[in-house]
Amino acid sequence: MTRSTKFLKQVAYHSREPMVELNQHGVIQNANRVAEQLFKLEKYGANSFSSLKLLGLEGKHFDWEYLINNLSLLPKIVTYSLGSNTTTYLFSLSADTDAHQNEPAYFLVLSPIVGNGNEVETYRVAEEKFYKVFHLSPDAISITRVADGLFIDVNEGFVQLTGYQREELIGNTVLNIGLWNVLPEREKLTNDLLNNGKSFMEASYRIKGGELAEGQINARIITINGEDCLISVVRDLRQQKAVERVLREREEQLKIINRATNDAVWDWNLTSDTLTWNGGMERIFGYKPEQIEPKIQWWEQHIHPEDQQRVMNRIRYFIEKKQEQWFDKYRFLRSDNSYAYVYDKGSILQDENHRVIRMIGGMVDITDRVLAEESLLIRNQQIAEYSFFNSHKVRAPLSRLLGLTHLLQEDLVSDNEQRSIIEKVRLAGEEIDEMIKEIAKIFY
Template sequence: MLKRLLNWMAIQTESVDEKTVNQFWFQSMVFLTLVILSLYVLFGKQVGNNLEIRFFLLFFAAFFIILLLMLRSRHFSQVGAWFGVVTLTGMLYATYRFGGVQSSSYIAIIIPLVIIVLFFRGRMAIIATSIAVLFGGALVWAEAHGLYTPNLIYVYSFESWVNTSFIFIFVATWVGIAARMTRRSLATNQQEIRERSKAEADLQEQTRFLSALHETTLAIINRLELGSLLESVLESALELTSTEHGYVDMYEPQARAFTKMAARGVFTQWVNIPTAQEQGLTGEVFRTKNTVLVADYTTWNKRLERYTTGFYAIIAAPLKLDGEVIGIIGLGYTEPGREFTPKQISALEQFAELAALAVDNARLYQSVQSELSERKRVQEALTESEENLRLALNAARMSTWSWNILTNETTWSDAIYDLFGIEKGTQTFNYLSYHQFVHPEDQSLLEEQARQSLENPQKPYSVEHRILQPNGEMRWIAARGRVYTDENGHPVRMAGTMIDITERKLSEAALHEANQQLEKNARMLERRSQLLRIAADVSRAASAILDSHELSQQVVDLIQQRFNLYYVGLFMVDEAGEMLCLRAATGEAGQKMLNHSHKLPIGNTSMVGWSVANRQARIALDVGADAIRFNNPLPPKSRSELALPLISRGQALGVGRVGEGPHLHPPADRRRRGDVRGLPDPAGLVDQRRSS
């Protein structure tokens, strides 16, 4: 009942700031009132002679002391209600007893009225004001009709001046405190408005950078010629950082140096000039594998003398693949004192990651083109070699042989000795000795071909087999021949030629290996193109979506759809750094886990917890056999899983988790490190949104 009455009368404070302000107000009012009562006792003449006045003042002093004790218990609503009601009642009583409306007590009613206006609801302010006005009017009417005679013995000029002065002091002090707190509140509000405006401006600038990053990514994604790609990369980097001076260095491992392959502005004078991998700014980037920023290169202690003129601030961002630096994007300002902003640095680092993939893609494309040219050259050389061998055989009748089936006699041309690596005259060379040179694995093939030709004389004898020369060298032989029959169609003789085809076999093996490498590179090229398209989709989403939760869900949906995965989830580290909270997930099972606010501790109790704790990716080809996997019934059909930590600036922000269904095995190309490297970076995005 009391709580409902207080709620009807006074404004209830909820926030900590409001309670703190109210406590200060009430303490100031009560303390100031006690001071005024004390001064009134000291300077008031009638106090010592009148028991009623003395009791009245003691009552109010005790009442205000009780209010101070209540304030220590933070009962602000009760203090405000009692202060207003009791003070108003006391002033009305003092007006009636000590001088009527001509006394300073009636003027002092302004004090409880101000308190009621500030801390009570509007209805109470109207009621209190009406009571004060009607009470004074009633006293005037009663005095005019002889029903009330004010006690004017307490109304003296000095006493009136003292009482009125105390009222003025109370009101002025209180209004001064109110004005000071109002100014402080206004200043706080203005500061909050400025901070909010700055945050909105920063967010707009971040959105502009993301849009520019998306556009530049689309501009370089389909560039396959390395030279034009590097020029496009440099132009995009210059646009991102609003400068006209920059370069792109590419690493040459054999020379252990970097060479400027593209340059603009002041850096064009050093095109094609190599810089050792341990020198200057290039050496710092190559050693640390991180972005290096120099505010004034002319005074930097590690500068190279040939670069000390023409520019001041310079930034160099590495192009990295598999953790190794393959190139550097360098940008500079020629104006003294101009510096790169943190947002420009962040945008350049993100752009460098995408540019590195595009450069690797162009290199792979050029490698494929080179292999295609080599394949064509090998095919042409093979055709020419076969034609030359055919002409030589027809013209010289090299390495001929003849077998008399009826007498089992064999004759050979002299070239056969060179073919088999033996000297003529050192041994008799016949059909039996010929078989002794044939590779053991080809013996059955040789006999089968001879049997087929003898059974069907119309079928030419043709076999390619290996021989082992006396020195242990293996050679390839192509034997060609035909079967001759008598008038009855019975075989009587076989004759033909033998050719050393070792070089041709080596060429065929090389061609086969080149074809396999070509197919492998073609698959890798297609995969990289897919990854770059996915990165472009994620960049497009990042530039359009400002809400971090919506962006996280968009990223996992893109990864799940593009890679045809059964399940994709994104866990983020909580503020305490102890738990991994599921931020986004795909599929029905993922939505169930999101609805249940799925969490996992960081540590060795689950794959995602182990991945964040050790900052390493973890793959389980069979999740049932993985020792540290958390036995989660959702998703129940997951067979193979991958946990990939999200690391930004050396700090683990979360972990991505992907899974294959029970009917699939992880394809070989999905398990390759290159695919993991090509996945989009939710950390960064998350990091960008968090900083925004």
């Protein structure tokens, strides 16, 4: 239904709300009686929008450029002080646009908000809170129209996240910009909003330049000037996802190492005093996961009583002095109550304050090597003792034999041929004696 110009003028004239008509340059063309009295308007052509001196509750003046670029965000809560009157009047500012004689015309309506000073302060505080949350938040916040995804407003966080300037977004749509990387994710968001009025999900999107990013979206439907709008808070997850990927890769690497190694790998959190093990504890020492307590005391109690004090003193000294690597050899109790000889080695991790917070290491079963070394030592000792015994048993008669050859040579034998034979026997005996001496040196 259309209304005549005369009828509309009558409505504005009798309205109790200040109404103002402005041209495309912000010059006041018409005003009703309430507006004339409120803003002390005399000659319309001599007054522009700036002469209204409207002030937002966040402390910012409304200029003409802001108004025409943000019509969809209105009504806006504004204040106006009349001359020297210190009373602050609170209005809800709304605006609309139309064509008048082939030129744009803007219509402003200021609806008074009736209340006392406390309510004005309440509105001011609420507006200030919204301003801080929206504009100062490090998260990316946008307001879009539900019907077509048109951007109504974005904060600096959204500009920083997407790489688009605010001017590129306002008045454009989400689909035109191409932010959504996977359209079914947008459909899921829409369905959540239609069913629940809110949505909380992770999604991938494309920032300016085509780079793929990941974010966490918290969105709700709100009503602005009678239209359903979507306010979305997007938290950038790129760094978090990168860290998660690195952690997953390291976890996979650790799993591969755990399967490939025969070590019992351990991780000691000194902050909580908890100790965790890999599968090596079961493979090497026979303990089922449910038999292992995640406490440092459990490990300490399984060290051989004769080694326990020494090992604990050394590891505490290592942590206190923040030495690069700790290692020790000791005996560790198996699940079958026998003891294994182990070689244990670990390194510390420090926080930004150089406090030791973790220690990671691995325990190797060296029982076979130790037993082999002990067996070899015993065997060498036995050989040495046997060699010593036999060298004395052999050298004693050999010495007597050499003595007899000397007597025969000097006193009893006069025949030169016999003397030559006896000399050969003596030399052979001395060679045997030297060989026995060299053998004895090997073991002593």
